Amino acid sequence: MSKNRVSRRQFLNYTLTGVGGFMAAGMLMPMVRFAVDPVLKANASGDYIATNVKVADITNEPQRVDFTFDQVDAWYESEVTGTAWVFKNDEGKIVALSPVCKHLGCTVDWNADKQNPNRFFCPCHYGLYEKDGTNVPNTPPLAPLDVYPYQEKDGILYLGKAQPREGA
């Protein structure tokens, strides 16, 4: 036993605070866990989505590829269309670029600006990217376009979730 005697008042204070705290926690814990659930939910696995493009048809020239997939947004399911710019680079490897500008998220277009042929062009703030997706210095974007990982199955191109690359 310690020499500091606990007074009756202190004992009651501690006990009531403890019990009260326990009850409050029992009430609040389910609600807080309920609210933070989206943070703790595991991300959907990176499923590869089939496009309607045959790998054999991919050329050196970037072509716009639209692919649709079912998106489950909690209680709401819908068909969502994604877009990729797909081409074969000089080594013959397939490159699939995200069209989302790394500046402020507008949609880039290939070869759309007459003064900048063979570049990706963003009309919002005149952002430019080279064919391989690296951003042109002194234009607004600060990073290269995201890249879709891809797979080839039965000659068809499958795309995963776009990944960011190291900045240039």
Added chain:
Amino acid sequence: MLNKIYDWVDERLDIAPLWRDIADHEVPEHVNPAHHFSAFVYCFGGLTFFITVIQILSGMFLTMYYVPDIKNAWESVYYLQNEVAFGQIVRGMHHWGASLVIVMMFLHTLRVFFQGAYKKPRELNWVVGVLIFFVMLGLGLTGYLLPWDMKALFATKVTLQIVEAVPLLGPYLKILMAGDAAIVGAQTLTRFFAIHVFFLPAALFGLMAAHFIMIRRQGISGPL
């Protein structure tokens, strides 16, 4: 640590009188269950308030997932109850609490009635209490529709028929509640939602404040 924070704030804002006004009051012997066990009847008002707090909290959290729309209401309730962690518990708290709050309020009313605690000078507090009772019934009624299942829909159809039976004004009151002369649908649901989460809680807060301030002014009624 806590004491230091308290002292720091108190030194600047002199908060001791504030919380003393709220919390530091002697409990008279005749309402203390430690002295007379039968004094537990004095707990029902406090229990009503406690459950009301649970209802407000759980309701706030439920609106994080719920949508008051005829296409998505049921789906969102199903999702929050079955897919979200502790969803069944949080919705359960709100569902069972809704009934329990009526029970507690009724017991509180019985106690006040049979002890004659509503008599002068506390008549006004009785009136406010009855208004709180009506607001609570309104909350239960409007909340009942929100899950948008068959039970909710048909219960609300019956409710609207009862409203329609009011002399003279009935048909107008019914349209005012349902938002449409013939359909119990999209507009009914959004109306009930707005009433349930904004209008009635606002009224409830005001009435509860009046209820508690009057208790403070007049003190607890004396022993029988």
